[in-house]
Structure formats: structure tokens, C-alpha cells
Amino acid sequence: MSRVVHSAVYEGRVTHSRHAPTPHAFRYRMAQLYLDLDELDQAFDRRWLWSVNRRNLAQWRRADYLGDPDVPLAQAVRERVREATGSMPAGPVRMLTHLRYGGYVFNPVTFYYCHAADGTLSSIVADITNTPWRERHAYVLPLTRAQRHGRLWCWEFDKDFHVSPFMAMDRRYDWRFTEPGEELRVHMKVLRGLAPEFDADLALWRRPLDGAALARVLLRYPLMTLQVIGAIHWQALRLWLKRTPVHDHPGRADRGPKETS
Structure with a gap:
């Protein structure tokens, strides 16, 4: 089996906090895979329950991700960056995702x-997928346009995609990322004017992508993606019962994936 160098399992928690107009918060434990797209075949080689583009209990499938399924994913991501920034990244592309x-x-x-x-x-x-419409929208965040605060890379920009019926469109985002290391953090804040209305915090810790870590994912987080969509609908019901205002879909003319710098 070829050695996997950059790919990993990240495990930790995701926290959502809604501050207005209806206070609401929740936290879940979760695990995601961090995959170097040049290491895909090695990452799941001889893993009985894991595979690439082949049915299995846990499957990485090209069609589940950004761009034309007939185009290699790394190429599609690089093209998206080039379209948004005019410059194509020449090095590795690594993804943090659910399979x-x-x-x-x-x-x-x-x-x-x-x-x-x-x-x-x-x-x-x-690359964001909204609920319940299953539309996709890709925001491109070049580091040349980021502010640096300690180990955080920070971007602030207008919201350009309807994500949830419980969130209005006329908002701004404040997103902050660490570079993936032993710890991986993502903090995504929604601003109404200068006031924070909502924030999501992802705090994950790295494990080697080996047989033990992959077995742990399947045992501790069985059918992870069903848990994700179930949690989304459960929290939506709780918000509805709290009489949180509902915002209609703005009816974008272009429903396909887009890129925003």
C-alpha cells in the first residue's frame, strides 16, 4: 500500500449560534475526511468498506462534488479559482468533506x-449546498485578498446565495480559517450591518488516515451524511416552532454552481 502523506481524518465538533431574531444554538460531534486529490487511490486502497467511484459502505464519488463529473475534480477546482481570480493554482488541491x-x-x-x-x-x-433546494454555489477566497489575524486568514464579503429559509439575503459574511494542521478551525459569521446575527464554528483535530481512524469514523459516526441532513431538519423544526421568520427563496435566474471571489 502506497504511503498517504497529506490526507487525514479530522474529528471534533460543529457549533451553530443564532443571536437574532430568535436565539438558538446547538452543537454536534462530527468527523470529516481531508483528502489530497492526488492521494485518493492510495487513501482507500485495500480498505474493504471504502472505495473511489465504486459502490461501498463509504464511497468517494466524483459526481458528488464541484463541476462537471467528466472533468477531474482537482482540475475543476483549479478552473473555478482561475475564473474567479485570473490565476490558476499549480499545486495540490485538498478537500475537507463528507463522503x-x-x-x-x-x-x-x-x-x-x-x-x-x-x-x-x-x-x-x-462549495455550499443549500437546504432544501440542493442548489450549489462556490465562493472563491484567495489569500491575496485576505486579512491576517494571528494564525487566521479572514475575509468579509456580501452574501450572494440563499442558504436557508431562516436567513435573509441582505447580509454580509465574516469568514475565518486556519490552515489545516494538527487543528483545523473555520468560523463563519453572518452580519446584519455590524451586528452578528449568526455564527458557525468548526473545530476539528487531526488523526492519521489509517485503518483505525477509518474504522472509528464508521463505528462512531455511522451513516454520517444521514445524520447531517436529519440534524438540519430537526433544527429547522425547532426554529419554526420558535416562530423564527421565514424568508422565501429569492428566485435566482442562474441556479447552477457559481464562483465568487
């Missing part, structure tokens, strides 16, 4: 960490 478990997949967001030829991080792509 297809038990034949079902849902990723509220998949992050792609794009690197320059020298291996340094150059941009992050956040």
Missing part, C-alpha cells in the same frame, strides 16, 4: 484548500 455513506451524501459545505506550486496555501474554495 457518500450507505449510498447517501449531503455536504452543507465542502472546502477545497488550493496550493501554489511551492506548496503554500493560495486560496480556499467553499
Whole structure:
């Protein structure tokens, strides 16, 4: 079996906190895979319950992710960055995502960490899927346009995609990322004017991508993606019971994946 160098399992928690107009918060434990797209075949080689583009209990399937399924995913991500910024990353592309478990997949967001030829991080792509419409939208975040606060890379920009019936469109985002290491953090804040209305915090810790870690994912988080969509609908019901205002879909003319810098 070829050695997997950059891919890993990240395990930790996700916390959502809604501050207005209806206070609401929850926290779940979770695990995601961090996959170097050049290591896919090695990562799941001889893993009985894991596979690439082949049915299994846990499956990485090209069609579940950004862009044309006939185009290699790393190429599609690089093209998306080039379209948004005019510059194509020449180094590795690594993704933080859920796989297809038990034949079902849902990723509220998949992050792609794009690197320059020298291996340094150059941009992050956040590919978001909304609920319940299953539309996708890719925000491209080049590090050249980020502010640096300690170990955090920070971007602030207008919201451009309807994510949830409980969130209005006329908002701004404040997103903050660490570079993936022993710890991986993502903090996504929604602002109404200068006031924070909602924030989501992802705090994960790295494990080697080996047989023990993959077995732990299946045992501790069985059918992870079904748990994700179930939790989304459960929290939506709780918000509805709290009489949280509901915002209609704005009816975008272009329903396909888009890129925003």
C-alpha cells in the first residue's frame, strides 16, 4: 500500500449560534475526511468498506462534488479559482468533506484548500449546498485578498446565495480559517450591518488516515451524511416552532454552481 502523506481524518465538533431574531444554538460531534486529490487511490486502497467511484459502505464519488463529473475534480477546482481570480493554482488541491455513506451524501459545505506550486496555501474554495433546494454555489477566497489575524486568514464579503429559509439575503459574511494542521478551525459569521446575527464554528483535530481512524469514523459516526441532513431538519423544526421568520427563496435566474471571489 502506497504511503498517504497529506490526507487525514479530522474529528471534533460543529457549533451553530443564532443571536437574532430568535436565539438558538446547538452543537454536534462530527468527523470529516481531508483528502489530497492526488492521494485518493492510495487513501482507500485495500480498505474493504471504502472505495473511489465504486459502490461501498463509504464511497468517494466524483459526481458528488464541484463541476462537471467528466472533468477531474482537482482540475475543476483549479478552473473555478482561475475564473474567479485570473490565476490558476499549480499545486495540490485538498478537500475537507463528507463522503457518500450507505449510498447517501449531503455536504452543507465542502472546502477545497488550493496550493501554489511551492506548496503554500493560495486560496480556499467553499462549495455550499443549500437546504432544501440542493442548489450549489462556490465562493472563491484567495489569500491575496485576505486579512491576517494571528494564525487566521479572514475575509468579509456580501452574501450572494440563499442558504436557508431562516436567513435573509441582505447580509454580509465574516469568514475565518486556519490552515489545516494538527487543528483545523473555520468560523463563519453572518452580519446584519455590524451586528452578528449568526455564527458557525468548526473545530476539528487531526488523526492519521489509517485503518483505525477509518474504522472509528464508521463505528462512531455511522451513516454520517444521514445524520447531517436529519440534524438540519430537526433544527429547522425547532426554529419554526420558535416562530423564527421565514424568508422565501429569492428566485435566482442562474441556479447552477457559481464562483465568487
